[in-house]
Amino acid sequence: MFDWVLRNARISDDAxxxxxxxxxxxxxxxxxxxxxxxxAETAEKRDLNGRxxxxxxxxxxxxxxxxxxxxxxxxxxxxxAIQVWHKHREHRTASQIQQAAERALQNAIQNGVxxxxxxxxxxxxxxxxxxxxxxxxxxxxATLIDLQFVTLGTAADKPEWAAGMRxxxxxxxxxxxxxxxxxxxxxxxxDAAFVLAEETGKPIxxxxxxxEDPNMISLEYLAEKTIKTGMQGxxxxxxxxxxxxxxxxxxxxxxxxVAEAEITIVTLPSCNLVLMGRTISPAPRGTTPVKKLxxxxxxxxxxxxxxxxxxxxxxxxxxxxxxxxxxxxxHMTGKTELYESLNMVTQRPRISMGLGDGSIxxxxxxxxxxxxxxxxxxxxxxPPARLATFKQxxxxxxxxxxTKWH
Numbered sequence: 426m427f428d429w430v431l432r433n434a435r436i437s438d439d440a441x442x443x444x445x446x447x448x449x450x451x452x453x454x455x456x457x458x459x460x461x462x463x464x465a466e467t468a469e470k471r472d473l474n475g476r477x478x479x480x481x482x483x484x485x486x487x488x489x490x491x492x493x494x495x496x497x498x499x500x501x502x503x504x505x506a507i508q509v510w511h512k513h514r515e516h517r518t519a520s521q522i523q524q525a526a527e528r529a530l531q532n533a534i535q536n537g538v539x540x541x542x543x544x545x546x547x548x549x550x551x552x553x554x555x556x557x558x559x560x561x562x563x564x565x566x567a568t569l570i571d572l573q574f575v576t577l578g579t580a581a582d583k584p585e586w587a588a589g590m591r592x593x594x595x596x597x598x599x600x601x602x603x604x605x606x607x608x609x610x611x612x613x614x615x616d617a618a619f620v621l622a623e624e625t626g627k628p629i630x631x632x633x634x635x636x637e638d639p640n641m642i643s644l645e646y647l648a649e650k651t652i653k654t655g656m657q658g659x660x661x662x663x664x665x666x667x668x669x670x671x672x673x674x675x676x677x678x679x680x681x682x683v684a685e686a687e688i689t690i691v692t693l694p695s696c697n698l699v700l701m702g703r704t705i706s707p708a709p710r711g712t713t714p715v716k717k718l719x720x721x722x723x724x725x726x727x728x729x730x731x732x733x734x735x736x737x738x739x740x741x742x743x744x745x746x747x748x749x750x751x752x753x754x755x756h757m758t759g760k761t762e763l764y765e766s767l768n769m770v771t772q773r774p775r776i777s778m779g780l781g782d783g784s785i786x787x788x789x790x791x792x793x794x795x796x797x798x799x800x801x802x803x804x805x806x807x808p809p810a811r812l813a814t815f816k817q818x819x820x821x822x823x824x825x826x827x828t829k830w831h
Contacts, residue, residue: 426466426467426468427446427447427448427453427454427465427466427467427468428447428448428449428467428468428469428818428819429446429447429467429468429469429470429471429791429815429818429820430444430445430446430447430462430463430465430467430469430470430471431444431445431446431447431470431471431473431478431793431795432444432458432462432463432470432471432472432473433458433472433473433474433475434458434473434475434476434477434478434795435473435475435476435477435478435799435800435801436477436478436785436801437801438800438801438802441457441458442457442458442475443455443456443457443458444456444457444458444459444460444462444463445462445478445785446462446465446467447791447815447818448818449818450790450791450817450818450819451788451789451790451791451818452785452786452787452788452789452790452791453787454787455785455786455787469820471795471813473795475799476795476796476797476798476799476812477795477796477798477799477800477801477803477804478785478793478794478795478796479537479767479771479785479793479794479796479801479804480771480772480775480783480784480785480792480793480794481537481538481539481540481771481775481783481792481793481794481814481815481816482536482537482538482539482744482745482770482771482794483538483539483540483541483726483744483770483771483774483775483778483780483783484533484538484540484541484542484728484729484742484744484770484774485540485541485542485661485689485691485726485728485774485777485778486542486544486630486663486691486693486726486728486729486730487529487541487542487543487544487728487729487730487731487732487742488543488544488545488577488730488731488732488734488736489525489526489529489530489541489543489545489559489562490522490526490543490544490545490546490555490559491510491546491731491734491736492525492526492528492529492731492732492733492734493525493528493529493732493733493734494510494513494517494521494525494733494734494735495733495734496509496510496513496734496735497509497735498735498736498738500703501699501700501703502700502703502704503635503636503700503701503736505735506700506734506735506736507607509735510734510735510736513735514546519554519558522554522555522558523558523562526558526559526562527562529732529742530562530566530569530570532741532742533570533742534569534570534814534816534821534822535811535814535822535824536741536742536743536744536745536811537744537745537794537796537811537814538570538742538744538814539570539571539792539794539814539816540570540571540572540573540774540775540778540780540792541570541571541572541573542572542573542574542575542599542600542630542778543559543572543573543574543575544574544575544576544577544602544630544632545559545574545575545576545577545593545598546577546578547576547577547578547586547589547590547593548578548585548586548589549585549586549588549589550585550588550589550592552589553589553592553593553596556574556593556596556598557596559572559574560574560596560597560598568816568817568819568821569816569821570816571778571780573599573600573778574597574598574599574600575598575599575600575601575602575630576589576590576593576594576598576600576601576602576603577602577603577604577632578590578602578603579603579604579608579614580601580603580614580617580618580620580621581608581610581613581614581616581617582608582609582610582614587617587621590602590621591621591624591625594621594625594627595625598627599627599628600627600628600629600630600661601618601621601622601625601627601628601629601630602618602629602630602631602632603615603617603618603631603632604631604632604633604635605618605631605632605633605643605647606632606633606634606635606636606641606643606667607632607635611641611643611646612643612646615631615643615646615647615650616650618631619650619654619656622656622659623654628656628659628660628661629656629659629660629661630660630661630662630663631647631660631661631662631663632663632664633647633662633663633664633665634664634665634666634667634668635664635666635697635700635701636666636667637666637667637670637701637702637705637709637711638667638670639667639670639671639675641667642667642668642671642675642679644662644665644667644668644679644683645678645679645682647660647662647686647688648679648682648683648685648686648688649682649686651686651687651688652682652685652686656686657685657686657687658687660686660687660688660689661688661689661690661691661777662683662688662689662690662691663690663691663693663728663730664691664692664693664697664713665690665692665713666697666701666711666712666713668680668713668714669709669710669711669712669713669714670709676714676717677717680714680717680718680721680723681721683718683721683723684721684722684723687724688723689723689724689725689726689773689777690713690718690723690724690725690726691725691726691727691728691774692712692713692715692725692726692727692728692751692755692769693712693727693728693729693730694712694727694747694750694751694754694755695729695730695737695739695740695747695750696730696731696736696737696740697710697711697712697730698710698711698712698750698754699736699737699738699739700736700737710754712754712755715751715754715755715757716755716756716757716762719765724773724776724777725769725773726769726770726773726774726777727744727747727748727751727766727769727770728744728747728770728774729742729744729747743808744770745767745770745796745804745805745808745809745811746808747770748766748767748769748770748805748808749766749805749806749807749808751766751769752766752805760802763802763805763806764801764802764805766805767801767804767805771783772784790817790818791815791817791818792815792816792817793814793815794811794813794814794815795811795812795813795814796809796810796811796812797809797810797811797812797826810824810826811824812824812825812826
């Protein structure tokens, strides 16, 4: 007997509807709708009536320790955001951190997110309260969402912060992080991150070149360092904004090295549209060149980044809305490009997180979301409601949509 049979599901715009059986957390069978599965013995059954079934959405770059802090950034710049945040973090309570992070997780799950990676600000070893809270929440929400964490600190500038990062990694944080371009010696910060990675056996996920300065291209050094140390496929770089401010020849050179290093690039369009280009006229989009990276074979993902904090007042952990925004910003308007933007919040980040290929096929983990549309392309063109989220084959949240005409 199956745990679930989802009938009349649309998983591709170019194929017939299918019936899908779920068993022991996996996709156990997929057949054309109306076949044997329609009458199979099952504990639960749901008729999707042609609605779209997507792989669980994946938010690969967030900040759960900052979210919903509702702090004003009057200039809208990255510099003021950092100042406002550093002043606030000294006074926040454990209850504030936990409540905001749980609100974020619940919103994300309701929106179909089944996996997330969050960066956590790291101070000294005596200032790791957010790490403790988020590690506890990972255990609390373990059956609802896969959570990975990154140490966001400065390993070279401040020795005491490097000690805090090491302590956090020993506590169970998954990735070595940092923001080299915002430090006095970006190359030293990158080197320090690789030292921590070697010492702990952890992969790397850095904030890279979140600036409009075409002379700040630490991404190139990161790619070279990745190849030199044999870390191909184990490094992620978020933002990479300044790559969009250099000429084509420099772009081609750096993108070639990124591809060779097998670095995953994460574009963060919502936050970078807010922060970048405040002092430039006409104001640029300020995001990384997504289409050129994809064309070179780079694994490019899109993610929420900051939500409801001084870095970005917008956002809702709605990755279909984010994929829609990414398609706008990156000029991904062709049909194939639109499907690719959808892949950037489903399959591509799942691969980078080590959670499989994320496709809907027999044997894969049954992390799925039912969306209220009958064509897959509609999921990104006009993001619909998420009707149900399944995690490891279990229904964990449902949303009812009702419209009455009078």
